[in-house]
Amino acid sequence: MAVQQGEVAPDFELNDQHNQPVRLSDYRDRKAVAVVFFPLAFSSVCTGELCALRDDLGAFQNEDVQVLAVSVDSPFSLAQFAVQQGYEFPLLSDFWPHGEVARRYGVFDEELGVARRATFVLDRDGVVRWTTVNAIPEARDVQEARQALADAA
Secondary structure, X not given: OOOOOOOEXXXXXXXXXXXXXXXXXXXXXXXXXXXXXXXXXXXXXHHHHHHHHHHOHHXXXXXXXXXXXXXXOOHHHHHHHHHHHOOOOOEEEOOOXXXXXXXXXXXXXXXXXXXXXXXXXXXXXXXXXXXEEEOOOOOOOHHHHHHHHHHHO
């Protein structure tokens, strides 16, 4: 079962596309955070969703809010994906142990070996204020996440 609204989000540390560690709790008391799980880099739906974040980045990454996108891809794959698409936000690798963070959030698809399409909006205290989990082929409504993040900030 996925982490629910009102729960404190599980902390994690994952390497980003630059192979630098990023810890969720580093944003505690500083920023609201959108943790955006996506199945795979370079896939069409994931690329479209992350491009929507890129194209409206000021709403997802500023002095009050931070977006953290998470997939099971390696940091090396995520680095190429970021360069190719011009992503200037952290793409975090849940590569090894494979899908551990997605499992802790209850959004790992064991059959496919990837994270489901899920978003968790956390307030500055790390409490989940809004969440959505979509089937892997179904794109999320990025505007819903944008509004939830603005409300949590």
